[in-house]
Amino acid sequence: MTCVAKVVMLKLCLLIFTNQILTLPQQIEITEYINATVGEDVLFSTNSTSAVNRSVEWKYNCGTSQKSIVMLTFSEHDDKIFQHYKDRVHLYKNGSFLLLNIESNDTGCYTVTLVDTSGSEVTIKKWLSVFDKPASPTPNNEVNITLSSNSTTWNIIGISTGVTVLGFCAVGIYLLRRWMQESTEAAIPGMKNNENLNSSVPMVVYSTYVGTFPNYGKSCQISPLDQT
Structure with missing residues (x-):
């Protein structure tokens, strides 16, 4: 985890345990990398709790195309899984989700935008690389x-x-x-x-x-x- 990510996590933890509103920069961007094999399930975590967030939005970016995956608005108790991922996503209460049975064309960048109660935004990019299964040896x-x-x-x-x-x-x-x-x-x-x-x-x-x-x-x- 990068130094910027550690600072963000520390501020979020202080906010949770002290109930104080901390002023974060207007926008922070964090990048993470995930490797997986075809057929596996991959967890895309927000690394936070719903108590510090006002909304969470996940998007998939591959080249020039962009697809919305999920959107949660905690103040309105509203969550939405978009049609393309309807049967492939298991959504958690804090905005994290599990992508089921990944395929080679799932390779790309997954972006989550977290908006906290003060209106500050944190953008986390997760680069997913999907590899084929290794050939099974002959018994x-x-x-x-x-x-x-x-x-x-x-x-x-x-x-x-x-x-x-x-x-x-x-x-x-x-x-x-x-x-x-x-x-x-x-x-x-x-x-x-x-x-x-x-x-x-x-x-x-x-x-x-x-x-x-x-x-x-x-x-x-x-x-x-x-x-x-």
Whole structure:
């Protein structure tokens, strides 16, 4: 609060507690600054009581435009809230008012003119600056849910890819083995299709003994032990 404001407040307090009429300068001007966020309620105070004032008038000034907000005349017990602020103002008995749910276009200068019982005027200017709400941070649980969902998706993709690769490898190995077996069979003339060169089952040779010629009548067929 500036020195001029302190002097004014001191004189007003002396007037209240001593019931003396103090002679104030014909006009005093005080400037104050208010910062607020969109959606808040802002109190515009007269910093005085109705006992020392004869009338209070609030106006909004923005550039060249001017709007009347409220006017109170204590001697006549008359108060008025102007139409433009009818549903946005809560008025107090000493002439202060609460501006509800402020918006960005409420930025500007609010002027109150106080006329005391001696006819002296005090003008107070309140500069209101309205700022947008800061962006809300993303809650941690939403981040965790997103990360968990992404991890699950990648796990499913990885498993599917692995199974597909293993399937292709198994089919490739099977086809390679078949190709190698068929190539071997084709390289040996007269080999039966049901013979397996890679089998560990011992082969048996059937023969017929005739006289003293042990090799006479031997069969040329080679068969596994389990054949009859």
